[in-house]
Amino acid sequence: MEIPKDVEALVASGALFVANHSGGKDSQAQLIKMLEVIPAAQIVVVHASLGAMEWPGAMELARNQAAASDLQFIIAKAGKTLLEMVARRFEGRPEVPSWPSATTRQCTSDLKRGPIQREVRRYAKDNGFKVIVNCLGLRAQESSGRAKRQPFRMNERDSNSVLTWYEWLPVHDLSADDVFSIIKSAGQQPHYAYALGNDRLSCVFCIMASKRDLTNGAANHPTLLAEYAAMESRTGYTMHMSRIPLVELVA
Ligand code: SF4
Numbered sequence: 001m002e003i004p005k006d007v008e009a010l011v012a013s014g015a016l017f018v019a020n021h022s023g024g025k026d027s028q029a030q031l032i033k034m035l036e037v038i039p040a041a042q043i044v045v046v047h048a049s050l051g052a053m054e055w056p057g058a059m060e061l062a063r064n065q066a067a068a069s070d071l072q073f074i075i076a077k078a079g080k081t082l083l084e085m086v087a088r089r090f091e092g093r094p095e096v097p098s099w100p101s102a103t104t105r106q107c108t109s110d111l112k113r114g115p116i117q118r119e120v121r122r123y124a125k126d127n128g129f130k131v132i133v134n135c136l137g138l139r140a141q142e143s144s145g146r147a148k149r150q151p152f153r154m155n156e157r158d159s160n161s162v163l164t165w166y167e168w169l170p171v172h173d174l175s176a177d178d179v180f181s182i183i184k185s186a187g188q189q190p191h192y193a194y195a196l197g198n199d200r201l202s203c204v205f206c207i208m209a210s211k212r213d214l215t216n217g218a219a220n221h222p223t224l225l226a227e228y229a230a231m232e233s234r235t236g237y238t239m240h241m242s243r244i245p246l247v248e249l250v251a
Contacts, residue, residue: 001036004152007133007168011038015166016129018120019045021065023058024201025190026137028065029179030171032186034135035069044072044123048112052224053082053203055193055217065188074123076115082107082203083231090235098235102208117158124163133166139179140172196220207241211249214240218250225250 003011011017017038021027034043045066047059059075066073080088082100085107090098100107124132134155140147151172155165171179176199183190193201196216200209204217205228218225229247232238238245 001033001170003037003170004168006152006166007037010131010133010166011042013131014042014129015131015133016120016124016127017043017133017135017168018116019043019066019071020116020134020136021045021047021062022137022202023047023055023061023191024137025176025179025183025194026139026171027062028137028188028190029174029182030135030137031065031069032182032188033170040069040071044074044120046074046076046116046119048076048078048116050111050203051077051081053205055191055198055201055204057191058201061191072123074119076112076119078111078115080110082111083227085110086231086235086239090237094235097237098231099237099239100207102241105207107203107207121163130162131164131166133168135168135170137171138169139174139176141175146172205239205246207239209240214246215250218246 017034019027019031019034021031031045045062047062049059063073085100086098089096120132120134124130138146138149140149149169149172151169153167155167158165174182180190191201193216198213198216200206200213203209204221204224205214209217225246228239229245232245240246240249242249
């Protein structure tokens with residue numbers, strides 16, 4: 001795997017590489033590629049647990065992949081679930097939409113990014129790392145927003161006098177087919193939700209999910225569907241960015 005010169009220098013200087021791992025195919029392929037160029041002692045795998053909201057087996061896939069290469073594995077957990085976050089927001093400000101949106105992705109920041117940063121800072125402190133390279137399995141082909149992301153950059157917003165943060169997107173230029181073939185060539189299996197037809201994996205019911213992913217989620221997780229539908233009724237707002245009620249989307 002070819003890596004940017006800056007990343008090469010960070011590997012040589014002993015930086016800590018954080019493999020963000022959702023349990024999805026892109027995270028899985030990312031970790032396979034990272035292991036080709038980074039010593040295991042410089043990698044930590046971190047999974048932001050979304051509890052009952054995420055596809056079962058996602059955390060286990062990340063944990064097992066880390067264990068297979070003797071990598072450190074951390075679970076980052078927020079103090080609330082997505083549905084609790086929505087309920088609290090509704091109670092505090094019923095006049096504004098209670099659910100996160102594609103532009104205000106409070107779910108990503110509060111349930112994933114924040115808890116992951118907290119755990120990584122702790123891990124870095126305990127293990128004497130001063131430089132962090134946060135690796136995200138984002139691909140340009142997923143969206144125009146992701147296409148615009150720089151594959152490597154210094155993250156000035158999160159850097160401070162104690163820790164310097166960089167961001168690297170090791171699979172940014174790959175297609176979905178590339179990713180599946182990397183997983184296959186490594187002798188691994190992707191999460192079973194892909195065999196059910198899912199395009200993406202994280203929350204079973206994501207605010208930005210395709211109709212197909214939502215339908216798969218509903219067919220396999222009817223109890224969770226009922227919980228989401230009940231929260232839509234309670235708040236009077238819809239979960240999905242299309243503003244169509246979830247039960248109609250999956251009908
Ligand atoms: S998967 Fe979707 S709903 Fe879940 S945290 Fe991420 S953006 Fe939010």
